[in-house]
Amino acid sequence: MPNLKLITSPFSPYGHRIESLLIEKNINYSTEFVDLSNKPQWFCDIAPLGKVPVLLVDDRPLFESLAILEFIEATFTDNVLHPKNQFVLAQHRAWMEFSNTILAIVFAIVFAKDLSTIEHKKLELIDKLNILSKQIKYQPYFNGEFFSILDIAMASAFQPLLYLNETFKLNIFADIDNIWQYAQNVVARPSFVKAIPANYNDIFANFLQRKQSFLLNL
Numbered sequence: 001m002p003n004l005k006l007i008t009s010p011f012s013p014y015g016h017r018i019e020s021l022l023i024e025k026n027i028n029y030s031t032e033f034v035d036l037s038n039k040p041q042w043f044c045d046i047a048p049l050g051k052v053p054v055l056l057v058d059d060r061p062l063f064e065s066l067a068i069l070e071f072i073e074a075t076f077t078d079n080v081l082h083p084k085n086q087f088v089l090a091q092h093r094a095w096m097e098f099s100n101t102i103l104a105i106v107f108a109i110v111f112a113k114d115l116s117t118i119e120h121k122k123l124e125l126i127d128k129l130n131i132l133s134k135q136i137k138y139q140p141y142f143n144g145e146f147f148s149i150l151d152i153a154m155a156s157a158f159q160p161l162l163y164l165n166e167t168f169k170l171n172i173f174a175d176i177d178n179i180w181q182y183a184q185n186v187v188a189r190p191s192f193v194k195a196i197p198a199n200y201n202d203i204f205a206n207f208l209q210r211k212q213s214f215l216l217n218l
Contacts, residue, residue, distance in 0.1 A: 008033060009036055
């Protein structure tokens with residue numbers, strides 16, 4: 001099996017999803033954190049987009065989290081976390097991309113500079129979650145008892161959203177209780193919990209301070 005090294009940052013939701021999958025599959029790996037505000041040259045040399053995570057596979061770099069997830073699943077097959085049905089698998093991959101859309105809106109709220117933008121993005125997020133709500137027909141996971149890579153991708157989107165919702169009383173889940181329950185389920189998965197730093201809330205709070213997020217005025 002290849003030697004794996006995960007290059008990431010403690011706050012990266014995209015890194016969290018990779019680490020969660022590695023833990024879920026009981027794969028040996030090492031981790032190195034980089035400061036994205038002061039990127040070392042060696043990191044720029046292996047990360048074409050200048051973003052984390054990067055997975056070094058026998059010192060060969062892979063970038064972009066969804067591509068890395070697919071590589072891990074295809075390479076380490078003892079614990080299958082993709083559905084076998086090819087149509088369902090294609091659906092899962094599409095909804096994994098949807099999780100990136102949720103994350104993008106969450107961080108648009110984080111970077112907002114005024115209340116109007118926050119409210120606009122909040123409504124946009126609720127619209128997206130209502131779309132997802134129609135797909136959540138089972139619990140605890142997207143396909144009922146079968147835990148999948150899609151659930152990991154969704155967990156990485158819901159972790160920062162749940163923090164913002166609770167900290168700033170955004171009331172995102174008021175009318176979409178099944179999504180709130182699903183979010184609670186996926187972030188509580190032991191492999192995902194292990195991937196999240198113990199001081200996650202402090203890291204997030206410090207990030208908001210550094211970025212002078214308007215959320216701090218609420």
